[in-house]
Amino acid sequence: MKQSGIRILGIETSCDETAVAVVEDGNIIRSNLVASQIEIHRRFGGVVPEVASRRHIEVIASLTEEALKEAGLPRQEIDAVAVANSPGLIGALLVGVSFAKAYAYGLNKPLIGVNHMEAHIYANFLTENKPIFPAVCLVVSGGHTSLLYMERHREFEMMGETRDDAAGEAFDKVARFLGLGYPGGPAVQNAAALASPGKYHLPRVYLDRNDFEFSFSGLKTAAMNLWNKLQRSGEDAEVNYLAAEFQEALVEVLVEKSINAARQKNVKQILLAGGVAANARLRERITAEASANNIQIHIPALELCTDNAAMVACAGYYQYLDGDFAGLDLNAFPQSGLLVKKACG
Template sequence: MAAEKKEQDVYILAIESSCDETAAAVVKNGREVLSNVISSQIALHTLFGGVVPEIASRKHIEKINQVIQEALDEAGMTLDEMTAVGVTYGPGLVGALLVGVSAAKAIAYAKKLPLIGVHHIEGHVSANFIENKDLKPPFLCLIVSGGHTHLVKMKDYGEFEIIGRTRDDAAGEAFDKVARAIGLGYPGGPKIDKAAKEGNPHAMEFPRAKIEGAPYDFSFSGLKSAVLNYLNHEKMRGEKVSQSDLAASFQNAVVESLVSRTVLAAREFGIRDVVIAGGVASNSALRAAMKEACEKEGFRFYHPSPALCTDNAAMIGAAAYYEYQKGTRSGWDLNAVPNLKLGER
């Protein structure tokens, strides 16, 4: 039976295809998820040790219509009952993004619905609204994923000020590269998180980069190089390296860098609400360390459940709802923008 549509209710059909997940969701009024369907390609890309863009695009084409229909069926609704269509249009893999954007444009055009292009990072931040009903801007958000490491102040819905960013590798990228180097494989984040639970985080001392004149910026390439150099050094000496100790020590260095800068920024900018988002936000050590640091400072700490940290369409639906309320509408010329910057339209 179709959900009853009241005049004031807004139903967003949301689509996400920026990397290796084909996802669709129906979100009511920005915070109530009626369906959230994800077709993951992780098993496929694991064979290659990382995401292969061409394969990702082809898989999106195969799955997109099926995933959208599943999202509608799960919500017990039809396209005619949707208020608007929201879709990720950047940043991400251009071929992958194009599949979602094309599907969204076709549906919006055919059904005469408003089309709303959503920034992928804005989606990650908005994932926090789904399970934290009392969360409202302004707040400070640490966004950590395979492609992004940003520290941003969300001033209002859809309004961001970037306070810090990575100068080189994203945190998730460093996790993937180190996991591959120590033989854990892909995806690196969950594999290192699991291995680290058995290891000593103080077994090896790795550097924490500080950038002069940019106290809120991050750098992980030096840390990654230090791990690789340590591995090579021990190998030349014929020493066996503890995989779990190395994973725990590396993770500890990353987490310490992320937490210290976030807390420093919150303190300096006088922000009491701290939020984390993105795939790496599901890391158990990061969540525990951030929670402890925020409690010590008297900050309120929010995070999405692990299922909403990875790429999904529910978060895009939440972001699209607030853009819709602001009057944001995209034209039929909406295109994939692989290097889209936060705050750009």
């Protein structure tokens, strides 16, 4: 098996982005295309699984051809096809998985099944300046909020995770409740940028606990209750200030726990991953706190934080090096499993 010039075609359809990318040797992005469905789902106020799946099948073939064209590669020069097969919306995942399986079979190239959350972490490796092990990873997205310890490639120890809502989910629900718009993360961030935290007070849930568990459902409910109370009281309820306080309460817990985790494990780097890693306030605060504690923060470029296929190809590259290939029976799974399986390994 060749050791360099390894080109992986990555395919990602786990939620509302259809994405195809070609990555060489794990960090050279030859092409990275994302067909976003945000505008399609906006009128529903959130991602509708059946609508997302219908869009995936409409664009997957042309997006794949464009990604190869942009990479300047004939398809035969792809070394393997990597596809996100869990976790995610099952109907959406199945489009990418079915297409990738058939494409790999048709090319007679190896197929690699990639865990979408692992791929988010691997977005940190899509650079010349690669992370150094051991590291602590904060994975924050619409479906996950986890702190993981990583000593070597492809091995993750779960240090703690959310007991209820994921951070991104809380952003979405609060944004919808406050009528800030869709998608929730950018909507709350934009509203918060027009105000400052502290005018209202929301709890920093679990900050007093000595572990790495999170809970955002209570924070979400507190924000909603406070908003209702403000509206009833006839006071001048300022939505931007509430958004700023909500964002601050959430970010503060994420940052503190991440720093504590890094200190406990005595690591020099924290890797940020997942769609919520695109949040400006989180990036700003975690960078400042880490610097004060002599810890480096590794954050993927903005466009590599949200769902994309370059990260899938990158994670697939490390599986390729291990010879970890999938069979013709590769299936899609809504639940993660992978990160948990390797926990405490």
